[in-house]
Amino acid sequence: MTAIAWQRRQAAARATWREFASQRGGLAGLIGLAVITLLAVLAPWVTDASGLDVTRVTARPWEPPSSSHWLGTDHNGRSVLLLTWWGTRISLVVGLAATVLSVLIGTVVGIAAAHFGGWVSAVLMRFTDFFLVLPSLVLAIALSTVLPRGLGTIVLAIGVTSWPATARLVRAQTLAVEARPFIERSRALGGGHGHVIGRHVLPAVLPLVFVNTTLTVASAIVAESTLSFLGLGDPTRVSWGSLLHAANMHGAVSQRAWWFLVPPGLGVVCVVLAFTLCGRALETVLNPRLKGER
Amino acid sequence: MIRHLAGKVGGALVSLLFVVALGFLLFRVIPGDPVVAMTRGRPVTGDQLAELRARLGVDKPLDEQFVDYLTAALRGDFGTSYVYSRPVLELIGERLWPTVLLTGTSTVLAVVIGLWLGIRGAWRRGSRSDRVSTGLALAQWAMPTFWLGMLLSLATGDLFPSGGMRYPDTPPDFLSQAVDVAHHMVLPCLTMIAVVYAQYLLVMRSSLLEEMHADYLTTARAKGLRDDLVRRRHAVPNALLPTVTLVFLHLGLVVSGAITVETVFSWPGLGLLTYEALTGPDLPLLQGTFVVLAGAVITMNVFADLLYRVLDPRVRAS
Numbered sequence: 001m002t003a004i005a006w007q008r009r010q011a012a013a014r015a016t017w018r019e020f021a022s023q024r025g026g027l028a029g030l031i032g033l034a035v036i037t038l039l040a041v042l043a044p045w046v047t048d049a050s051g052l053d054v055t056r057v058t059a060r061p062w063e064p065p066s067s068s069h070w071l072g073t074d075h076n077g078r079s080v081l082l083l084t085w086w087g088t089r090i091s092l093v094v095g096l097a098a099t100v101l102s103v104l105i106g107t108v109v110g111i112a113a114a115h116f117g118g119w120v121s122a123v124l125m126r127f128t129d130f131f132l133v134l135p136s137l138v139l140a141i142a143l144s145t146v147l148p149r150g151l152g153t154i155v156l157a158i159g160v161t162s163w164p165a166t167a168r169l170v171r172a173q174t175l176a177v178e179a180r181p182f183i184e185r186s187r188a189l190g191g192g193h194g195h196v197i198g199r200h201v202l203p204a205v206l207p208l209v210f211v212n213t214t215l216t217v218a219s220a221i222v223a224e225s226t227l228s229f230l231g232l233g234d235p236t237r238v239s240w241g242s243l244l245h246a247a248n249m250h251g252a253v254s255q256r257a258w259w260f261l262v263p264p265g266l267g268v269v270c271v272v273l274a275f276t277l278c279g280r281a282l283e284t285v286l287n288p289r290l291k292g293e294r
Numbered sequence: 295m296i297r298h299l300a301g302k303v304g305g306a307l308v309s310l311l312f313v314v315a316l317g318f319l320l321f322r323v324i325p326g327d328p329v330v331a332m333t334r335g336r337p338v339t340g341d342q343l344a345e346l347r348a349r350l351g352v353d354k355p356l357d358e359q360f361v362d363y364l365t366a367a368l369r370g371d372f373g374t375s376y377v378y379s380r381p382v383l384e385l386i387g388e389r390l391w392p393t394v395l396l397t398g399t400s401t402v403l404a405v406v407i408g409l410w411l412g413i414r415g416a417w418r419r420g421s422r423s424d425r426v427s428t429g430l431a432l433a434q435w436a437m438p439t440f441w442l443g444m445l446l447s448l449a450t451g452d453l454f455p456s457g458g459m460r461y462p463d464t465p466p467d468f469l470s471q472a473v474d475v476a477h478h479m480v481l482p483c484l485t486m487i488a489v490v491y492a493q494y495l496l497v498m499r500s501s502l503l504e505e506m507h508a509d510y511l512t513t514a515r516a517k518g519l520r521d522d523l524v525r526r527r528h529a530v531p532n533a534l535l536p537t538v539t540l541v542f543l544h545l546g547l548v549v550s551g552a553i554t555v556e557t558v559f560s561w562p563g564l565g566l567l568t569y570e571a572l573t574g575p576d577l578p579l580l581q582g583t584f585v586v587l588a589g590a591v592i593t594m595n596v597f598a599d600l601l602y603r604v605l606d607p608r609v610r611a612s
Contacts, residue, residue, distance in 0.1 A: 133309065135546035138553070142580060142581075146325045230554070244444070248558065264441075273436045
């Protein structure tokens with residue numbers, strides 16, 4: 001890579017960042033995400049993990065918030081603050097991993113469908129449309145019921161049910177890029193499939209994929225909490241969804257235990273909102289047509 | 295037109311066959327031997343296992359099993375539930391109407407509220423009420439449905455029943471039964487509306503915003519039409535078109551909402567049946583609800599496509 005190309009890329013990145021930073025919503029989302037991620041990463045050092053162990057609790061069950069337990073205790077007497085804090089880790093990891101899987105499938109299918117055309121495209125798009133209409137939660141429930149419970153299963157279940165939207169988006173963008181003259185020039189100079197896709201299509205499609213990823217994380221985190229709420233999560237780990245599952249199973253509503261219900265759900269809302277705000281801001285930066293509309 | 299219709303219906307039939315085949319893959323191939331799962335933890339002899347396998351037809355090779363399964367499914371036979379020991383289709387039939395009632399009512403209300411707020415928001419773009427309602431919609435979209443349901447249930451206390459569809463001691467006449475069901479439906483319905491309407495609001499708002507600078511609106515104003523007539527007669531009908539397809543496309547979202555809301559409020563519909571099937575796990579039952587829910591969404595999408603052609607002359611002509 002020549003020095004001039006790097007300088008241009010740096011300048012472009014700086015310009016994108018300036019535009020992104022000028023949007024209050026996106027910046028707020030980014031700061032929120034940074035804080036939440038930091039808390040999640042620091043959990044093992046800042047907090048005492050032994051409080052998660054049901055056999056070592058000292059407090060009474062269903063204790064309302066007090067100075068010793070800021071957010072009260074659950075049905076086992078564990079601190080809700082600690083549980084929610086640790087739940088952040090699983091929710092974020094599952095949400096991100098599922099998104100990576102989903103975006104990967106979607107990008108490969110989308111680029112392949114647009115680049116190769118013909119029957120490959122026909123088959124792939126038929127397949128995509130089928131998965132697009134299929135209610136994803138129903139399929140995810142079926143998958144996580146028949147596979148052994150665990151983090152891998154839940155990531156797989158969300159990943160393989162949420163890719164079709166990405167595939168359609170990437171296909172459309174690839175078609176638009178491949179219609180342009182520089183692709184024809186590259187082909188005329190002897191560029192093969194690998195070269196055209198790797199050097200020309202992928203760099204042009206990736207910004208869009210990145211925006212889409214931010215928005216997909218949000219829905220993946222909601223999907224994780226929904227599946228765990230239905231009792232399909234990893235039973236050995238605490239996530240926001242599994243906390244709400246426990247709250248529902250042990251009658252937190254009839255106990256009027258708002259302190260057990262509110263924090264995990266609020267966690268989901270904050271993270272999802274932060275990702276959505278970031279995604280929308282990025283979308284506005286990268287898609288000039290949207291400027292001034294929102 | 296006939297060709298297009300035939301193509302769409304044919305495509306949908308292929309999709310339905312895909313769903314049935316996916317059901318086979320998910321519930322017969324991946325889990326392995328169902329007999330092992332059924333008899334887990336019980337002392338059984340090899341002969342008993344063989345007999346059970348022969349009775350369920352799982353001792354045959356997979357391709358024969360698939361043909362058996364397919365012919366049974368086409369006749370509407372999805373086997374017998376492990377937990378209820380009753381035909382799956384009968385159970386689904388019983389649970390269908392509560393779900394249709396709940397999702398139907400809440401979808402209609404959510405569409406009306408969402409469209410109305412979306413139109414208002416786009417027309418007065420950037421005003422305080424627009425910012426508040428868009429922000430609220432985004433926040434509600436971020437909320438897990440079931441969490442909102444539990445919060446509503448917690449906040450309203452004893453005002454509404456916390457679960458089920460009717461009290462056992464309600465008099466059997468139609469009016470008191472209807473009032474009782476409506477009373478039970480308030481919270482589940484509110485929860486579903488709150489989560490679903492946001493989609494409609496945002497879609498309607500952005501599609502009306504796209505129409506806002508169109509020349510025909512300037513013409514309509516130049517003719518001297520009042521502002522709300524311009525909106526009602528010219529802008530909204532055009533902006534409604536993309537919204538109609540999206541209403542149907544988001545039915546998958548309504549189905550997901552139904553599963554979690556029915557679980558939270560023990561509403562005796564297909565969603566609760568799915569939850570009961572997955573906690574079992576009762577694979578034949580889950581297979582049945584999977585095929586029915588996915589099939590319903592696919593069918594509705596074909597309707598959306600046909601409706602769109604009726605509504606939009608531009609698509610009809612091309």
